[in-house]
Amino acid sequence: MARITASVYTSHVPAIGAALDLGKSGEPYWQKVFAGYEFSKQWLRNNTPDVIFLVYNDHANAFSLDLIPTFAIGCAAEFPIADEGWGPRPVPAVKGHPELAAHIAQSVIQDDFDLTIVNKMPVDHGLTVPLSLMCGQPAAGKFAWPCPVIPFAVNVVQYPVPSGRRCYNLGRAIRKAVESFDAPLKVQVWGTGGMSHQLQGPRAGLINREFDAAFLDQLIAAPEVLAQKPHIDYVREAGSEGIELVMWLIARGAMNDNSPKVAHRFYHVPASNTAVGHLILENT
Numbered sequence: 001m002a003r004i005t006a007s008v009y010t011s012h013v014p015a016i017g018a019a020l021d022l023g024k025s026g027e028p029y030w031q032k033v034f035a036g037y038e039f040s041k042q043w044l045r046n047n048t049p050d051v052i053f054l055v056y057n058d059h060a061n062a063f064s065l066d067l068i069p070t071f072a073i074g075c076a077a078e079f080p081i082a083d084e085g086w087g088p089r090p091v092p093a094v095k096g097h098p099e100l101a102a103h104i105a106q107s108v109i110q111d112d113f114d115l116t117i118v119n120k121m122p123v124d125h126g127l128t129v130p131l132s133l134m135c136g137q138p139a140a141g142k143f144a145w146p147c148p149v150i151p152f153a154v155n156v157v158q159y160p161v162p163s164g165r166r167c168y169n170l171g172r173a174i175r176k177a178v179e180s181f182d183a184p185l186k187v188q189v190w191g192t193g194g195m196s197h198q199l200q201g202p203r204a205g206l207i208n209r210e211f212d213a214a215f216l217d218q219l220i221a222a223p224e225v226l227a228q229k230p231h232i233d234y235v236r237e238a239g240s241e242g243i244e245l246v247m248w249l250i251a252r253g254a255m256n257d258n259s260p261k262v263a264h265r266f267y268h269v270p271a272s273n274t275a276v277g278h279l280i281l282e283n284t
């Protein structure tokens with residue numbers, strides 16, 4: 001049977017993708033960000049899974065205000081890189097895993113979570129920046145991501161957004177689905193977005209280090225308590241885009257019930273307008 005081996009959590013700041021794509025990763029400002037991922041790139045080389053289930057949010061690139069799925073699972077064989085206004089990022093297209101994605105959709109929908117099935121979807125910085133941070137920048141022409149990726153898009157852009165509690169319980173349903181897939185696959189679940197940031201309005205630039213540290217502590221040690229935090233607390237304390245953090249609870253819910261091993265923890269301010277947070281948790 002398939003099993004979940006580890007979960008990875010990281011912010012997805014688009015300027016990180018631009019820094020990599022424009023060759024600025026050696027600049028002192030960006031070095032402080034990328035230093036936090038040196039361990040992680042080696043860790044992923046040592047612990048390459050068969051499939052990554054990547055929880056992220058689309059930023060009105062695949063979905064517009066015309067159609068807003070709360071939870072959308074990518075079941076295609078391939079996902080092109082979205083053009084967010086400056087041309088697609090020069091990174092490889094994402095190969096999916098249609099068999100596992102279809103199985104998870106079947107299992108999770110029968111467990112009462114209404115997923116939208118997506119068979120055609122470009123993926124934006126919400127998905128590609130975490131891959132770049134963890135895998136490094138492609139060498140021109142001869143690079144593919146290390147394994148298939150199932151994109152799982154969550155609406156945290158347009159209200160109403162799903163609660164942390166629902167996200168956590170959905171993670172548990174995803175774990176059950178993976179563990180009932182009849183192939184010996186090692187699967188990682190990644191939760192992305194956050195940490196505290198607000199991009200618009202009078203509070204633009206808001207960073208709340210205390211909130212972020214407490215969130216990381218609770219995500220590791222008391223996720224079921226963290227899952228009770230209402231959406232409005234994220235927005236008030238972590239900024240309007242801090243609500244992206246509920247996606248981390250999906251990945252955490254997919255982990256075993258016993259305490260995980262904290263393989264890596266990193267926090268840095270700033271990257272663009274955002275606090276960057278990053279965790280790697282291994283199932284024990």
Ligand code: DHB
Pocket residue numbers: 012013014015059194197199241271272273274
């Ligand atoms: C920024 C952060 C985001 O999460 C995002 O989606 C867009 C911009 C920023 O910090 O600039």
Ligand code: FE
Pocket residue numbers: 012059126193194241244
């Ligand atoms: Fe974002």
